[in-house]
Each structure stands twice: as structure tokens, then as C-alpha cells.
Amino acid sequence: MWNKETIAPRAGRWLLAAGLALTLAACSSADKPQLDANAGNAALSGGAGQGGPAVPGSERDFILNVGDRVHFLVDQWSLTPQAQETLRRQAAWLQRYPSVTVRIEGHADERGTREYNLALSARRAQAVKNFLVSQGVAASRISTIAYGKERPVALCDAERCWAQNRRAVTVITGGARS
Amino acid sequence: MGKRGFFRSWPALLAVFAAWVTLLATPARAALEVQITRGQVQPVPVAVPDFLGRTQDEQVLGQKVAEIIRNNLVRSGLFRVIDPAAYIERIQRFDTPPQFGSWRVIKAQALIVGQVAVLPDGRVQGAFRLWDIFAQRQILGLQFIATKREWRRIGHKISDAVYKAVTGDEGYFDTRIVFIDESGPKTKRVKRLAIMDQDGFNLRYLTDGRALVLTPRFSPAAQRIAYLSYATGVPRVYILDLATGRRQMIGEFPNMSFAPRFSPDGRRLIFSLLENGGSNLYEMDLATRRIRQLTNTQAIDTAPSYSPDGRFVVFESDRDGSQQLYVMPVGGGPARRISFGQGRYSTPVWSPRGDVIAFTRMRKGRFAIGVMRPDGSGERILTEGYHNEGPTWAPNGRVIMFFRTQRGPNGGPHLYSVDLTGYNERLVPTPNFASDPAWSPLLK
Numbered sequence: 001m002w003n004k005e006t007i008a009p010r011a012g013r014w015l016l017a018a019g020l021a022l023t024l025a026a027c028s029s030a031d032k033p034q035l036d037a038n039a040g041n042a043a044l045s046g047g048a049g050q051g052g053p054a055v056p057g058s059e060r061d062f063i064l065n066v067g068d069r070v071h072f073l074v075d076q077w078s079l080t081p082q083a084q085e086t087l088r089r090q091a092a093w094l095q096r097y098p099s100v101t102v103r104i105e106g107h108a109d110e111r112g113t114r115e116y117n118l119a120l121s122a123r124r125a126q127a128v129k130n131f132l133v134s135q136g137v138a139a140s141r142i143s144t145i146a147y148g149k150e151r152p153v154a155l156c157d158a159e160r161c162w163a164q165n166r167r168a169v170t171v172i173t174g175g176a177r178s
Numbered sequence: 179m180g181k182r183g184f185f186r187s188w189p190a191l192l193a194v195f196a197a198w199v200t201l202l203a204t205p206a207r208a209a210l211e212v213q214i215t216r217g218q219v220q221p222v223p224v225a226v227p228d229f230l231g232r233t234q235d236e237q238v239l240g241q242k243v244a245e246i247i248r249n250n251l252v253r254s255g256l257f258r259v260i261d262p263a264a265y266i267e268r269i270q271r272f273d274t275p276p277q278f279g280s281w282r283v284i285k286a287q288a289l290i291v292g293q294v295a296v297l298p299d300g301r302v303q304g305a306f307r308l309w310d311i312f313a314q315r316q317i318l319g320l321q322f323i324a325t326k327r328e329w330r331r332i333g334h335k336i337s338d339a340v341y342k343a344v345t346g347d348e349g350y351f352d353t354r355i356v357f358i359d360e361s362g363p364k365t366k367r368v369k370r371l372a373i374m375d376q377d378g379f380n381l382r383y384l385t386d387g388r389a390l391v392l393t394p395r396f397s398p399a400a401q402r403i404a405y406l407s408y409a410t411g412v413p414r415v416y417i418l419d420l421a422t423g424r425r426q427m428i429g430e431f432p433n434m435s436f437a438p439r440f441s442p443d444g445r446r447l448i449f450s451l452l453e454n455g456g457s458n459l460y461e462m463d464l465a466t467r468r469i470r471q472l473t474n475t476q477a478i479d480t481a482p483s484y485s486p487d488g489r490f491v492v493f494e495s496d497r498d499g500s501q502q503l504y505v506m507p508v509g510g511g512p513a514r515r516i517s518f519g520q521g522r523y524s525t526p527v528w529s530p531r532g533d534v535i536a537f538t539r540m541r542k543g544r545f546a547i548g549v550m551r552p553d554g555s556g557e558r559i560l561t562e563g564y565h566n567e568g569p570t571w572a573p574n575g576r577v578i579m580f581f582r583t584q585r586g587p588n589g590g591p592h593l594y595s596v597d598l599t600g601y602n603e604r605l606v607p608t609p610n611f612a613s614d615p616a617w618s619p620l621l622k
Contacts, residue, residue, distance in 0.1 A: 075500075110583070113524040113538050113567055114393060114614065115437040115450065116494065116501055118406075118413070119457045119478040122434060126455055146413065146434055146452070150390060155364055155587035157564075 057097045057177035062170075066093045070128060072166040075112070077123035079131055087128060090170055091135030099175035104128045104144045107151055107169070109162035114148060121168075122146035128168040143173070219601060221258040222287050222344055224251060227269050228262070229292035229304065239329065240294040243304055246333025247290065247340070249377060250351045253595075254341065254577075255602030260286055272305065278314045286311050290340060294332075301325055304332035308340055318343045330379060331621070338620070350572035351376060354618040355579065356394045356403050359383065360590055360611035371405060371418070376617070378607035384418060393614050397440045400618040404428070404438035404447060415449050417464075428462060429469065435460075437480045442488045448472070450480040459493060461508075472510040483527045483535075484508065485552070492516070492526040492535050492552070503537060505552060516554030525568050528552070530619075531575035534598075538567045538580075547580045549598065560600040565591075570617045579606060581613040 054061035062068060067090070070083035079087065094100055106125030108117035125144035133139045154161035226248045229240030251257035266280040272293040281289050292306035305321035322335045331352055338349030359372040371391045374381040385391050389409035396403060403418045415428040415438040429435060433452035440447055445464055450457040459472040459479050473479045477497035484491055485508075492505050498515065501522040506513035517523035521541030528535050534549040539559070546562035547569050565583040572579070576598050581591040590611030596603040606615075 110565075111543070112540070113481075113501075115480040116478060116496075116524055118392075118434070118436055119450065119452065119480055122452050122457075123455055123478075145411070147390075148392075150367070150369075150392070152364060157585040157587075157589070 055177055057100075059172045059176045062090075062093060062100075062172060062176070066090055068171070069167050069169040071163060072124055072168070074109075074162075074166070075120070077120065077127050079127055083128075084131065087131045088135060091132050091137050094132065094137045094141070097175065097177075100172055101141045101174045102143075103171045103173050104132075104142060105151075105169045105171055106144065106146045107165055107167050108147075108149045109165040110149045110152060111162060112149065117148035118146050121148050124166075124168045128170065132170075219256055219597075219599070221256055223258045223260055223285055224288040224290065224340075225260045225265060225281060225284070225286040226251070226262070226290045227265055229294045229306070230269065230272055231294045233296070236294050236296055239296070239302065240292070243292065243294055243329075243333045243336070244290075246330060246377070247337050250334065250337035251340065253377070253604055255597055256341070256345055260284055272307070275314075275316075276309055278309075278311050281309075281311045288317075288340075288344065290336070292336065296326075297323070302329040302332060304329075304336060306336050306339075308343055330375065334375070334377075347576055348574040348620065350574045350577060350617075350620065352621050353573060354400065354621070355593070355606070355615050356384075356396060356618070357593060357608070357615040358392060358394065358613045359608065360613060361387075364587065364590070371403070372608075372612075373403075373420075374608070381609065384420075393437060395439050395616045396618045398442055398444045398619055400621055402440075402444075403616075404440060404449075406436045406438070415447070417447070429467070437482065439483055441484050442486050448482045448484065448491060450482070459491070470510075472506070473513070481525045485528050486530050486532045490528075490552070492528055494524050494526060501540075503535070503550075503554075516550065516552065517557075518554060519557055527569050527571060529571050529575040530573055533575070536569035536571065536578055538569065547578065547596070549578075558600070560596050560598070561594075561603060566594075568614055570615050572617050573619045579615045579617055581615060583613075 054064050067086045070079065070086050104125040106121035108121045125146055129142045129144050132142060152165045154164035226244050228244045231237040231240040248259045252259050264284050266283060267277045269276065269291050272291060276289055276291065289309040289311055290306055292304060295303045297303055301323050303321060303323045307316050308318040310317050318339060320339050322332045324332050334352035337351040341349035353376045354373055355376055356373045359370045360367050362368045368387040369391055370387045371384040371394055372381060373384055389407050392406040394403050394405040401420055405416055406413055407416050413434045413436060415435045417426050417428060428447060431451055435449050435451050438447055438449040447462045447464055449460060451460050454476050456476045456478045457480050458474055459482050460469050461472055462469045475497050477495050479493055479495045482491050482493040489508055490505050491508055492503060494501050495504055501524045502515055503517040503523045503526045504513040504515050521539050523537050523539050525538045526535050534551055536547065536549050539546045539548055544562055545565045545567055546559045547566045548557055548559040550557040560578065564585050566580055569578045569580045577595055578598065579593055579595045582594050583589060583591040591613040593606035593608055593612045593615050594603055595606055
């Protein structure tokens with residue numbers, strides 16, 4: 001007969017691990033392509049309207065099929081494995097369309113002070129730029145800007161929103177197809 | 179006055195005539211003072227009848243000036259204003275001593291009697307006498323003259339004089355607050371540089387909201403404001419001259435410059451510059467535009483603030499792994515860490531008195547405003563909650579203003595003031611959300 005006392009903590013550990021996996025899944029879903037007001041200022045003109053296939057080389061193609069953003073852990077600017085995967089796709093896409101220029105917009109969540117968050121979000125933008133350059137994208141095609149906690153995309157006062165706000169977004173500034 | 183002459187006019191046109199009114203008694207504040215026992219303030223009960231005036235216009239102004247003074251004194255937490263409805267004597271003449279007995283009956287310890295006159299050239303004159311009810315004598319008598327446009331400052335000048343006579347400290351009522359006005363939804367917040375009197379009146383916008391602006395700071399003469407603007411695409415420090423309305427970018431650095439603050443003599447500006455994957459502190463001589471590097475790290479060194487004697491700088495850095503406070507000689511040189519409590523320490527601001535440094539502390543998801551001595555000892559938390567940030571000092575080093583953000587998707591920041599003791603916390607009225615307050619020095 002099984003002893004419940006010895007089983008319970010084990011089951012607990014598995015539950016915990018399952019919970020962790022769920023969290024990770026949630027994180028990576030946040031890494032998935034998404035469209036929002038802050039994604040870019042140009043109209044999403046690539047492709048036949050909303051929901052249609054994106055024209056290869058268009059901004060819409062980049063956002064939907066490559067992923068325009070990566071996320072960061074609390075108070076961190078190092079790139080997670082998922083972030084590196086996204087950025088490898090971005091680098092490959094940027095090499096396929098060499099006339100495209102981009103601006104990396106660094107952001108922080110609201111749980112920090114103003115000046116530090118500006119510098120932290122600058123570090124995040126710089127980390128993304130450095131990675132893209134290491135993947136062969138010319139540094140001259142990439143500019144960066146730091147927004148600190150000034151431009152959140154998710155609004156709840158909980159970690160699931162703050163995690164989405166700790167991000168660096170690659171915004172196309174020119175050279176994309178329409 | 180439009181944008182021009184906003185401050186410049188004060189010394190020139192309104193020439194604070196702080197003339198001693200006749201009948202002046204020897205200034206003595208032995209009998210009348212604020213009692214502070216175990217941090218709890220015993221507010222001084224004071225009566226402030228409407229100021230006298232000969233014409234109806236003057237009487238209306240007299241009511242308003244008295245109201246400004248009552249409001250200031252109450253908000254300081256050091257005074258209790260007795261309801262004018264309870265006053266027994268109706269003050270008729272400015273030059274006649276009051277009936278002390280009738281004021282003693284309603285338990286007033288101090289009485290402010292004043293009168294307002296509109297001069298032939300349109301300027302406004304306000305005179306007052308501060309009476310000690312128990313000693314039955316005048317403690318102080320002064321008069322001030324202001325342009326018609328700046329008549330409210332008479333109320334603030336009188337409040338400052340009364341505050342000083344009773345508490346012994348300089349006042350802080352004839353001051354302004356520059357801050358960031360916030361409107362619109364959180365994802366598309368519009369931020370405008372705004373300035374208002376310390377009590378929330380005379381609000382004026384200094385930018386139109388098209389460019390993101392942050393962290394405004396006053397020059398020591400209250401004539402210039404340094405702030406961060408995204409106007410050109412690269413976030414940079416600007417200086418706005420309030421008298422001329424002229425804006426000037428401070429240096430064309432390749433990277434973001436931010437976190438500006440003036441030196442106590444107003445001749446230099448200290449700020450952060452992004453480089454090496456972090457930010458270093460630099461100081462610019464505003465006359466020669468020469469810049470000097472003060473720190474050289476890969477860390478984030480930011481939020482610098484001078485000691486009032488101009489000899490030291492306190493700043494935050496994550497050089498030891500997380501945000502902490504450091505003090506270094508103003509010329510650069512070894513920085514000494516002063517914060518060792520649990521949590522992260524940020525946004526240090528040196529008190530104008532020099533005795534303490536205010537800061538934001540983040541610990542276990544809570545944001546507190548506190549003070550510590552410049553050597554890091556004597557840490558004391560004044561307020562703690564979900565999010566309190568960005569302290570700024572009243573010029574007398576007695577009151578701190580900061581912003582507090584409410585939780586939630588539609589939450590936003592408001593300005594609050596709190597006494598150095600941690601008591602007397604009050605909301606500062608603003609029309610919209612407001613953040614990043616900076617308190618001006620006493621106006622001249």
C-alpha cells in the first residue's frame with residue numbers, strides 16, 4: 001500500500017513543474033507575433049488587408065511571420081533562448097531584405113524607478129542590436145531608442161502584464177515592401 | 179505677462195517691499211512656538227479673519243488673501259486655523275490692537291490681521307500684523323506689494339513670514355512646482371511639462387504634449403528648468419528659460435542624455451549619458467559648455483544630486499549588482515556606497531539643509547519614500563505602498579513631495595506631500611494625473 005505521506009510531496013513537485021511549464025508556455029506565447037498599436041507606425045499595408053497573406057518583405061510579413069519583439073526577465077537585459085530564436089529569425093529576414101532599416105525600441109515594466117528604467121530599457125535595445133549585428137546585420141541599419149516604463153502594452157498590475165512590457169520591439173523604419 | 183517676464187518681473191516690477199509696518203514691536207517668538215512631542219505636532223491655533231479693504235474690490239481680494247493664508251497654514255500641519263464663524267471680535271481697523279480677551283476665549287494663540295489696498299498704478303498692497311494673544315503684543319508686521327497679476331503671492335509671502343515667525347524655519351509657500359501632467363490612456367499617455375504654484379493655482383503648460391517629456395528640475399534661481407525630451411527622436415536633456423521661453427538642447431551626444439540636475443550655484447548641470455552598455459555621470463559647465471566625465475563604469479550610474487554646499491554628489495548605481503546609493507566628491511573620485519538596507523535604493527535627492535538624503539526604496543514589490551543621513555545611517559521611511567517614487571524637497575528641507583501611482587489598468591500617478599516626520603501626508607491638487615514633481619526654491 002502506498003504511503004500518502006511520501007507520495008504527496010512528489011506529486012506536489014510534479015504539479016509545481018507543470019505550473020512552471022505553463023508559465024513558460026505563457027511567456028513564449030507572448031513572444032509570438034502580435035499586432036498592436038505600438039508595433040510600428042506604418043500602416044500594415046503588406047498583403048490583402050487584415051487576415052490575408054502578408055506580402056513577403058513587408059512589415060506585416062515581418063510582424064506575423066518572424067516576430068517583432070522579444071521579452072526579458074525582471075531587471076535583466078540578457079537574451080533568453082526564446083529571444084535568441086526570434087532574433088535569429090529577424091536577422092535572417094533582414095538579410096533577405098537588405099534595404100530594410102530598423103529601430104530597436106527598448107522597454108521596461110512599471111515596477112522600477114524612472115531614470116533606471118530608461119537605462120535598463122536602453123540596455124535591452126542594445127542587447128538586441130548587438131545580437132542582430134553578431135548574426136550579420138549591418139550595424140548601420142539598426143538604431144535604438146529607450147522608452148523606460150513610458151509605453152506599456154499590457155495594463156494589468158500583475159506579472160503576466162509586466163512580463164509583456166519588459167520587451168524590445170524591432171520596428172521597421174524604411175525599405176520594406178508594401 | 180505672457181510667457182515673457184514670468185519670473186523676471188518679480189524683482190523688477192513687484193519689488194517685494196518688505197517694509198516694516200509702523201508700530202513694530204520687538205520680534206520675540208518665545209511665547210508662541212510649535213510644540214513637537216514624540217514626533218506628534220501640536221498645531222498652533224491661529225485666527226485669520228478676512229483682510230480689510232476700503233472698496234468692495236479690496237474686500238473681495240482681502241477675503242481671498244486670507245483664504246490663501248488659511249489654506250497654506252493648515253496644509254503645513256503646524257497650524258490649526260480656527261473657523262472664522264467662531265470669531266467674536268469683528269476686526270474693523272488695521273491699526274488698532276485687537277481685543278485680546280475675545281480671541282483668548284476662542285482659544286486662539288495667534289491672530290493675523292491684515293488689509294489689502296489696490297494702488298493707483300494697479301498694483302496690490304497687502305499688509306499684516308501677527309499678534310501673540312497671550313503675550314498681548316505684535317510679533318511681526320510687514321507689507322508686500324505685487325503686480326495685479328501676481329496678487330496671490332502676497333498671501334504666500336505673508337504665509338512664509340508667519341511660518342518663520344512661529345516655527346523658526348524658513349517658509350516654503352511662495353514657491354512653484356514643475357511636474358509632468360499626464361492625460362490619456364496608459365498605453366498612449368500624453369505627457370506635458372507643467373508648472374503651478376505650490377498650492378495648485380496658476381497652472382500653466384510649458385510643452386504641448388507632442389513629445390514625451392520627463393524628469394523636470396529647477397535651477398536654483400527658479401528661472402530655468404532642465405528636463406528630458408524625446409522631441410528630436412533621440413531622448414536628450416533640454417533647458418527651458420521661463421522668462422524668455424527659449425529651449426536649448428544640452429549637447430549633441432550620440433546617445434541618450436538624461437537625469438539632469440543643476441548645481442547649487444546654477445552654473446553646472448550634472449546628468450547621465452548612455453555608454454558602454456550602461457550610463458556614466460557627466461557635468462557640464464553651462465557657460466563654457468565644457469563637459470567633464472565623473473564616473474567611468476559599465477554600470478547604470480544615474481539620478482545624480484548635489485549636496486547643497488556643492489562639494490558632493492549622491493547618485494544611484496547598480497555597480498554592485500542592484501540599485502544602491504553612492505556619494506562621491508563633486509570632482510569625481512572614489513564613490514562610497516551609503517545604502518545597505520534590504521531592497522533597491524533609487525532617486526536620491528539631497529536635502530537643502532544638507533542633513534539628510536531622500537530616496538525611493540523598492541523592497542518586496544513595495545515602493546517607499548525615505549530619508550537617510552549622508553553617511554547612510556538613520557534610515558527612516560516616511561511612506562510605503564504599491565508605488566511611491568521620486569521625492570523632491572521644499573526649500574526649507576522640512577516637507578517632501580513625491581508621486582504615488584494607483585494600481586490597475588486605469589491607474590495613474592498623483593502628487594503628494596509629507597512632512598519630514600512622516601506625518602501630515604496630503605494630496606497635492608492637479609487637474610490630471612501628475613508625476614515627477616520638482617519643488618522650486620523660494621521665489622525672490
